[in-house]
Every structure is written in structure tokens, then in C-alpha cells.
Amino acid sequence: MSRYRTHFTTELGPDLVGQRVRVAGWVARRRDHGGIAFLDIRDGKGIVQVVVDPARLPQVDDLRMEYTVTIEGEVTARPEGTVNPDLVTGEIEVQASHLEILSPSEPLPFMLDDRTDIDERLRLQYRYLDLRRPRMAANLRARSRATAAIRRALDDLGFLEVETPTLIRSTPEGARDMLVPSRLRQGSFYALPQSPQLFKQLLMIAGVERYFQIARCYRDEDFRADRQVEFTQLDLEGSFWEAEDVQAAIEAALVAATRELRGVEIPTPFPRLSWHEAMERYGTDKPDIRFGMEIVDLSDIFASTEFGVFASALANGGTIRGINAGQRTLSRAEADALVERAKQLGGKGLVWMQVEADGSLRSPVAKFLSETEATGLKERLGAVAGDVLLIAADRWKTALEVLGGLRNDLGRPKNHDELAFLWVTDFPMFEEDDDGTLTFSHHPFTMPQDVEAMQRSPQTALAHAYDVVLNGVELGSGSIRIHDPETQQKVFDILGIDRESAERRFGWFLEALRYGTPPHGGFAFGIDRLVMVLQNEASIREVMPFPKTQTGVDPLTSAPAPVDEAQLVELGIQLRPEVAAALAQAEAQAGE
RNA sequence: GGGGGCGUAGAACAGUCUGGAGUGUUCGCCGGCCUGUCAAGCCGGAGGUCGCGGGUUCAAAUCCCGUCGUCCCCGCCA
Numbered sequence A: 001m002s003r004y005r006t007h008f009t010t011e012l013g014p015d016l017v018g019q020r021v022r023v024a025g026w027v028a029r030r031r032d033h034g035g036i037a038f039l040d041i042r043d044g045k046g047i048v049q050v051v052v053d054p055a056r057l058p059q060v061d062d063l064r065m066e067y068t069v070t071i072e073g074e075v076t077a078r079p080e081g082t083v084n085p086d087l088v089t090g091e092i093e094v095q096a097s098h099l100e101i102l103s104p105s106e107p108l109p110f111m112l113d114d115r116t117d118i119d120e121r122l123r124l125q126y127r128y129l130d131l132r133r134p135r136m137a138a139n140l141r142a143r144s145r146a147t148a149a150i151r152r153a154l155d156d157l158g159f160l161e162v163e164t165p166t167l168i169r170s171t172p173e174g175a176r177d178m179l180v181p182s183r184l185r186q187g188s189f190y191a192l193p194q195s196p197q198l199f200k201q202l203l204m205i206a207g208v209e210r211y212f213q214i215a216r217c218y219r220d221e222d223f224r225a226d227r228q229v230e231f232t233q234l235d236l237e238g239s240f241w242e243a244e245d246v247q248a249a250i251e252a253a254l255v256a257a258t259r260e261l262r263g264v265e266i267p268t269p270f271p272r273l274s275w276h277e278a279m280e281r282y283g284t285d286k287p288d289i290r291f292g293m294e295i296v297d298l299s300d301i302f303a304s305t306e307f308g309v310f311a312s313a314l315a316n317g318g319t320i321r322g323i324n325a326g327q328r329t330l331s332r333a334e335a336d337a338l339v340e341r342a343k344q345l346g347g348k349g350l351v352w353m354q355v356e357a358d359g360s361l362r363s364p365v366a367k368f369l370s371e372t373e374a375t376g377l378k379e380r381l382g383a384v385a386g387d388v389l390l391i392a393a394d395r396w397k398t399a400l401e402v403l404g405g406l407r408n409d410l411g412r413p414k415n416h417d418e419l420a421f422l423w424v425t426d427f428p429m430f431e432e433d434d435d436g437t438l439t440f441s442h443h444p445f446t447m448p449q450d451v452e453a454m455q456r457s458p459q460t461a462l463a464h465a466y467d468v469v470l471n472g473v474e475l476g477s478g479s480i481r482i483h484d485p486e487t488q489q490k491v492f493d494i495l496g497i498d499r500e501s502a503e504r505r506f507g508w509f510l511e512a513l514r515y516g517t518p519p520h521g522g523f524a525f526g527i528d529r530l531v532m533v534l535q536n537e538a539s540i541r542e543v544m545p546f547p548k549t550q551t552g553v554d555p556l557t558s559a560p561a562p563v564d565e566a567q568l569v570e571l572g573i574q575l576r577p578e579v580a581a582a583l584a585q586a587e588a589q590a591g592e
Numbered sequence B: 001g002g003g004g005g006c007g008u009a010g011a012a013c014a015g016u017c018u019g020g021a022g023u024g025u026u027c028g029c030c031g032g033c034c035u036g037u038c039a040a041g042c043c044g045g046a047g048g049u050c051g052c053g054g055g056u057u058c059a060a061a062u063c064c065c066g067u068c069g070u071c072c073c074c075g076c077c078a
Helices: A058-062 A120-125 A134-156 A197-205 A243-262 A275-282 A308-315 A332-344 A371-380 A396-411 A451-456 A485-494 A499-513 A527-534 A565-571 A577-591
Strands: A020-032 A037-042 A047-052 A068-077 A092-103 A178-181 A189-192 A210-218 A230-239 A272-274 A319-327 A351-355 A387-394 A421-425 A430-432 A438-440 A465-470 A473-480 A520-526
Touching: A020 A047, A020 A058, A020 A092, A037 A068, A047 A068, A058 A092, A134 A210, A134 A230, A134 A243, A134 A527, A197 A210, A197 A230, A197 A499, A197 A520, A230 A243, A230 A527, A243 A421, A243 A465, A243 A473, A243 A520, A243 A527, A272 A275, A275 A396, A275 A421, A308 A319, A308 A387, A319 A396, A332 A351, A332 A396, A371 A387, A387 A396, A451 A485, A465 A520, A465 A527, A473 A527, A485 A499, A520 A527
Parallel strands: A047 A092, A272 A421
Antiparallel strands: A020 A037, A020 A068, A037 A047, A068 A092, A178 A189, A210 A230, A230 A520, A319 A387, A351 A387, A421 A465, A430 A438, A465 A473, A473 A520
16 A cells, blocks of 8 residues: 555545545644544545544544644445535545654644635735635646646647747837846846747748747736736747638637636637727727627717817817716715726716606706707617716727726626627727827737738728737737738838838848748737636636735745845846945845 | 725734724634534633834824835736
């Protein structure tokens, strides 16, 4: 018999009754009745109940929660009336004949059950204990099963899994790069990849045809519930592909993962919405289509209004949009909070209206509206007594984004029981910065839908770019890539990157494009975000084994941390005086 | 960079608005009792820098200012 274990707990069932087995694991619970004691032994698969006679095995009195033990005993059917239907192994128990404590445990910093919400910093400081909790252990397993299912699906489709470097050249575009100083070339730095973008394109040029990778990516931007500085993407790319090929491959991966974790078959193809329509109807490029509350254009109703705010918005080329937020009672404080939120979302303000029982509108602006306007408004928004109507008058994008944000705040389901996958297509090639300059909206290697139209009117040009969205969460994005240097330069021209600087920054890549580059395209989606939604979690951290806090700290290892002066010297690095001074002061305070 | 929430025993909380002795609940911990529990039960006990610093006050967990930590959001995130 093996030293520690003959079976995992969940392998024990009625078919093994009468057999001597050995289980190993942690003491999840001890229920000591004096003359008899019950132990819940937890291992990597589940839990089994062990029955101990203290007269025979007095060590049971020493056991505390989370001690590791190995126990030998006979599997027996549980007595009548003591079967536990909540346990996989609830029909049987193990009558202990030998019990060995393998290692003790200190009293725990928090209880390892799912019944209370422990402070997250404490959970991260003791993540190795946190991960023993059923929910976290389930998330770890779910993630592994999801990636395994994705690998199987892509392998079946003939994809090649290729690893690309994580120490690469920094390019100033996009997110802030995480930098790694070079010792052998002092003063030079590697960057950690924001995505394997250019390498996967090089693989297409290299003839790989169908590539995928479960790739760690790094973006040095601020944290959110669904954003960490390092995260994992399913990255793929294919040659001689059009948009439909990319989307079919991504759908195959997403369907496989969803089948694995949810046991449901998502119909394909996923619904498609153009970027423009997504903005018009939902006020966002990542709409949650599980609920309605769609945005409606009210501009024509107020074309000749005497209400100054609306009139000036229209006169300035803006628009008036509204949503029907449905049946609710808006207190003055709640109404004020909505207006504040609208301002936070970038709006100049927000008009709210409560439809009263008699059909009249209670609103700070009601007195400025004509009878025709009030009627038209209610009709357009399908308003009935008890509804709350929200109206934004602003620039096109601002009005829509404000209402899109409020729509999410007010209507979004709290959980992810329902799954609504969606493609958002036909993104614009470029976005206008605050100062009016154009920047790419996807990345600079994205193929425009029409090169001539792009050169004529960059502001309105569309790209062969698309996002996949699940329940209002942007899972990822992709595009058909530019595969000839001339088109690439035309895009650079619009971005204000002249030939010389393009040559300096991307010359190696532009040269590669000249050696028979196949038309190609690809996509990447966040594994963390996908598993987060499928596991019904509100935060990406719940599906990452060792995430960081919002300030980028790992409370377990205390990373990041200062390094020895000698390490800096080797790298040819000297801290800026004000930084060194602040560090020294912090160190002095810590030493007090 | 900005807005907001939270910080009280090892853990989760109540107490803070309206200042009056570190008061309380549940879990855990320590000791005792207990042969069918599965969040076992019963009895007893220990455990507190009310995040930290300053201010107001006869008196501060409570009011004010600052600061640190953490979470959510805006900006940022090709």
C-alpha cells in the first residue's frame, strides 16, 4: 500500500465498501463528540468523512484545522439516516484504523470557507490558504479546464502553438510598456510585450499559417476590477484569412471553453453589430445586450425647442438622446447622484423626468417643455406612468457615452447566469485626440476597409477590425492586417509617422513585409476575463492565482521592492535624487 | 492625476449620524463535558494601539485636518 494515499477522496464510493484504503489531505473540520470524532478530510479533489474512535487513536485529540494527515481505514456505508447528500462521497465514510499527522498548522488567519468575505489584502497575503477555499479551488480548476478545452479545439483545427519572446523592443504606441534594463547593454531596455502582435505577424510571414499561443501580456496602466498589469491572452493568427475565418476560429475557442465550464452549447455565428450601431443603440463599443433600455434619438422632437440647453446643443451640432430607465421611483438624492454620474462620464449634465400617474412629467425642466415636446418624448421612449426618463444633450459621442454608462449602471444584471456573446465590427480606423490629432483606434497594422477612402477622409474611414464582447465585457479584439509596405506607409502617413521615423521604429518589420507576406489576420481575447464571466465572478483577481492589488503590490511577496545598490550599478542605473531621497525616508520610517 | 466607499479582538460585523469607562454578536483560539455529527452541541476562559499622526473638547472609536492601506469609478488601458 502506498505511503500516503491509495485513492483521492472523490474516488471513494459505495463500490469500495469493505476495502481498506488510505487517504491523505487536510483536516477541513473536526467534529469531536468525545466518544467518537468525525473528520472532514479534504484533498485536491474533494472531501470525505472519516470516523475516528479516540480510544483507539488518541492522536485525534491533537488534530486542528488544516493539519495534513494520512489515514488508513475501511470504507463503510453510512448508517441509515446519516447519508449526506451535499457531499459527493456522502454515502460512505472511512473507519480509521491508522492516523498519522504529517504536519501541523498554526491557527488560521481566516476561516477557509466561502461564507464570509475576507478583506482582500489579507487573502492575497495568505493566498496559499485562500486558494484552498472551495470557490477559489474551483476557479483554479475551471481555468485549467478552459485552457485545455481551447487547446484541444485549436489543435483539432490544425493550429500550431508557438511561444514568442517576452523580452522585446519597446514601441511607444499604445499602453505604457513595462521595461527591463539590460545588463549587457547598459542604458538599453527590453520591454515586456503588450501582446505578441508583431511576432505573430512574423510567424505568418514565416509560413506558420495557423498560430496560437496562450500568452502573458503586460500593460503598465492603472488597475480595475477587470484589469491587471499582467494578464493572459489566447492569441491567434491565420494566413490567407478573411474576417470570417478569424471569427470562426475565435468562436470555436469560446464555444469550447463555454461548453467545458458551463455545459451549454453557444450557437454560432455570434450576433454581429457594427461599431456605429453599437454606439447609437447602447452608447458603448462593448454593449451588454442581455437587456434593453436602448438609447433613442430625440433630436427631431426638440428641433425648435425653447429650452435653452437642448436648443444650444442642437445649434452646436450636437444631439439629444434619451433612455427609458423603466419603473422606478427617483428620490431627489438619487436624481442628483445620476446627474453627478453623468458628469463623471463626461457629460455636461443630465435631464431626468419621472412620469407621474396622470402622465405628467415631474422634472426640473418640465416647465420649459411644450405640450408637443412632452408628448413626443413620452411616445418615442414608450413611457408609461412610473417610468424614469433620462435625457442627454451633448456632442454625439458624449451624449451616447453618458447614456450608455447610465444604462449599464441601472440595467445591468448582477450576475453572469445568462451569456450573450457579440461581435462588434467595422470599427473606425482612427480616433481624434483631444488636440485634434489622429491616432489609431485598434493598432497601426490594421487593414483599412478602403485605402483610397481612408486617404480622402481618415476621420470616417472604417477598419477591418472587430471586438468580441461577452455580457458587456470586452474579451478581446482582432483585425485583418496590412500585408504590404505601401499600405502600411499610407496608414503611418495619416498617423503623422513619416518615412524616416517609420523606418527607424519599424524598419525591420516593414522589410519583412516585402518578402512575400500572405494576407493574414488574427485575434486575441483575455483568458482571465473569459473565465471571470464564466465563473460568475465580479473581479478578474478571483480567477488569477496570485494577482496584485490596485496599487500594483503583491502583499504576499511584497513586490515590487527596492533592490541593492550593487544590482543597479551592474545595470548602469542611478535613481533620480528625489526618488532616492523618498526611498531613504521611507526606509528610515520603517526602521523606527 | 481626480471622485467615492471602507479600516473596531485572529476573521466577519454592530457601535460613529446625536462625544460620556473598550460595550456587544457570530466564527476561530485555549480548557472541560459529550458515541452519529457534517457550520456538531453544551459550559467556562483568554484575546483590543478602535489603521497611523495631529487638532477640538472636561472627555474622542465617534467631531475636524492630514496621512497610510484597500476596494469601486473617471482619466489612462494600440
